Amino acid sequence: MAGPLPDGISDPLPAGGLAAVRRRVQSTLVVSQILGGLGVATAVALAPMLAEDIGGSEAVAGLASTASVIGTALLSLPFAALMARHGRRVGLTTAYAVAALGGLVVVAAATAGSFPLLLVGMAAFGAGNSANLQARFAAADLAEPAHRARAISTVVWATTIGAVLGPNIAAPAGKSVAWLGVPEAAGPFLWGTGVFLVAGLLMHMMLRPDPLLTARALARAGGTEEGSGGERSLRAGLAAVTASPSARVALTAIAGTHTVMVSVMVMTPVDLGGHGAGVELIGLVISGHIMGMYAFSPLMGTLADRVGRLSVILAGVALLACATALAGTANGHHAQSAAGLFLLGLGWSAGLVAGSALLTDSVPQPARAAVQGLSDLIMNSAAGIGGALSGLVVAQAGYGWLNVLAAATLVPVAALTLLSVVRRRK
Structure with a gap:
């Protein structure tokens, strides 16, 4: 039955109670993920071309994407702090608004021919990806523990639609705004701005009651949440990870699998092109x-949810190891490269979904938002470093050695996970 939440939270529970709130939150996040994935993928598809046009050299083409990754990493912490204090709705709405502003800055940079302004705009545009990543944790706020991983995975799945559609509409999006005097390669960023504004408006209007604030209120009502708002600080989040072996395993799994995926993926088109593959x-x-x-x-x-977070993390490690073996030894066999890249994505999915669920399980409710933001900071920072170094590795030693080093990165993930399995059995 509809009624107010505990502790004076103003948004009422709709008819149907908590189950109805879960459905509403899930559907809102799914739609926002489709929009967010579309906004990111449509614009980023032409980002290297835009950077080359403005910078005047192929050597700087990759800096636009790098700036976006750095922006995603650095903005994870302030958005997490905002969510920890004011809830998911405020944090996600703000993130999409910053991303929309970043898109406008990119368009202005393209019009003015300013490369430094382009990098600033791309960094702010990375807030869209930060919002997309944080949305998976919003799905976990009210999910039953037994179904938490499935709730996270549903939101991750929704990204497929935008990620697949985005690159295919990038060129038409660029041409559609040429009459405004916007360079064609910058046109998708104008579209991205519009898409992010719609996603932010959707969050502001529909993410009610706020899932994080609702979860906290229910925890207080049930006597399972203790402490003050100070325990929601980022410092407290770091302390929560330090105090929990399971949280450390989860954080290592998320960062490790993401770094391996990004490092191999970004250099695969270069390797394929070097072996005669067309666009x-x-x-x-x-x-x-x-x-x-x-x-x-x-x-x-x-x-x-059914066989356990640690088992799926180990399966993800095994999939990534197979992926690096296939991709690293393909040597021009395109079907083998394709199989390797498919397994690379599958292993990433296992590590991200199971790791995110384990991380949420392993820390107290007051510290979760801060811990989740810290997770995204570490994950994107590690992947940014891995992606930057992968080009140097390929230039000096070759694509095969890149895959060897990526596989070696999985060793600490596997070791910590297996150690955790042993501890739990004891």
Whole structure:
């Protein structure tokens, strides 16, 4: 029955109670993920081309994407702090608003021909990806512990639609705004701005009652949440991770699997091109990789809930190891490269979904938002470093050695996870 939440939270529970709130939160997050994924993928598809046009050199083409990754990482903490204090609705709405502003700055930079302004705009545009990542944790706020991984995986799955559609509409989006005097490669960023504004408005209007604030209120009413708002600070989040072995395993799994995926993925088009693959074939391989990342995430969520988070993390490590073995030894066999990249996406999905669920399980309710923001900061920072170093590794030692080093990165993930399994059995 409808009624106010405990502790004076103003948004009432709708008819149907908590189950109705869960459905509303889930559907709102799914739609926002479709929009957010579309906004990011449509614009980022032409970001290297735009950077090359403004910077005047192929050498700086990758800096636009790098700036976006750095922005995603650095903005994770302030958005997490905002959510910890004021809830998911305020934090996610603000993140999409910053991303929309970043898109406008990119368009202004393209019009003015300013490369430094482009990098600033790309960093702010990375807030869109930060919002997309944080949304998976919002799905976990009110989920029953037995179904937490499935709730996370459903939101991750929704990204598939926007991620697949985005690159395919990038060119038409650029041409559609040419009459405004916007360079064609910058046009998708104007579209991205509009999409992020719609996503932010959706969050502001529909994410009620706020899932994080509701979860806290219910925990207080049930006597399971203790402490003050100070325990929701980022310092307290770090302390919560330090105090929990399971949280450390989860954080290592999320950062490790993401770093391996990004490091191998960013250099695969270069390797394929060096072995005679055309743009169409490279696009097909990357599409298969994206499908592996997102399309099967509900399966990973269901498995994580039924057989356990640690088992699915180990399965993800095994999939990533197979992926690096296949990709690293393909040597021009395009079908083998495609299989390797598909498994790379599948292993990433297992690690992200199961790791995110384990992280949420392992820390107290007051510290969760801060811990989740810290997780995204570490995950994106590690992947940014890995992606930057991967080009140097390929230039000096080759694509095969890049895969060897990526596989070596999985060793601490596997070791910590197996140690945790042993501890639990004891």
